[in-house]
Amino acid sequence: MSEKIREKGKEYSRFLETLTFEQIAYENEVSYRNAQAEFSRFVDSFEVGICYLCEKPLTSFSKKLPCPHWLLKPKGFKKNDLPAVAQKHGFYQIQSFLRWVANQDKFARNINDLSEEGTGKLFEVTIKWKNIEWAFSCAESDYQGHATSQYSKHQHYHFQMRLDNRPFINYSDFHLPFSEMDIINIEAMRARPEKMTQRFLFGEGMNDLLSDETVEHIVNTSVPLDMEDEAMFKLNTIAIADEGKTISGDDLYALIQEAKAKGVTVASLMHKLPNARTQVIVAPGLGVVEQAPRGRKSDA
Incomplete structure (x- = not known):
C-alpha cells in the first residue's frame, strides 16, 4: 500500500514538470490566498479561545473529536491520546497548527527548524509556546519504515512534548504514521526539489529568516537589545x-x-x-x- 502511495507522489512530481512558469505562479498565488484565508480564520478564533478546526474551546477535550488543539494540553488530554490526533490529522497539518500557535507569541524565534542545529535527519523542528515545547523528528530509516517490529514498519515520524521542561511525551513513545497526503507531498519534494519545496505559510521559523537573501537585511535593520537572552x-x-x-x-x-x-x-x-x-x-x-x-x- 505504501509503495502505491509513494508512486502517487512521484506521479505528482512528474505532473509538476509539465507546468509552465505562468501556471506554477498561478498555483502558488492560489495556494497563498487559501493559506491566508485559513490563517485569518485561525487568528480570529484563537484570539477568543476557539479552535478554528473543530470550533470548540481550546480548553475543551473530547475523545470523539481528535484535534491538534489537544496539544495545547487541555484538561483530560493524556499522552496515549496522541495517536488519535495523528491518525485524523497529518504531519503537516499538526505542525502547521503548532507553528501558527507559536507565532502568536514570538514570531519565528519559537520555531527552530535550522538544519545546521539538527542531527541530519529528514525533518527536525522544535516549537515552543508558553510553557509547552513540541518537537518533530523523522530520520531516513523512519521514512522508509523499520522491519524490526509491527509498530514501526510503516512510514512514520516521532514526536516529543514537554510541559514546563518536564517530559510528557517522549520520542520513543510512538511511531506516528504519515498520512497519504503527507507521503505524496514528501515524495514530490524528494523527486523534484526545484519544483516543490516545504513551506509553512504564516508559520515561518528561523530557517526562513536566516538565509543568504535575508542576512544583509538583518544586519542593517537589527537593533541592539539590553536583554541578550531575548535576542533573535x-x-x-x-x-x-x-x-x-x-x-x-x-x-x-x-x-x-x-x-x-x-x-x-x-x-x-x-x-x-x-x-x-x-x-x-x-x-x-x-x-x-x-x-x-x-x-x-x-x-x-
Missing part, C-alpha cells in the same frame, strides 16, 4: 586588516560610539572601518528556542 539574532563580526595596514583602536571606538548614538548594531557600521575587510556572521540569538535532539535510544 547574534551578530559576530570578523575584521581583517588590509595587507600592510593596521586596524586602529580609535576607529573601532568611534564606530562603537556612533552605533550607540544611532541605536544600531556595530555590525551594521563595520563596513566603514578603514584599512580592513569585514565579514558579519548572523547566527540564532539566545532568544531562539533550542532544538530538542533525538538521541540514539529513541531513534527506533
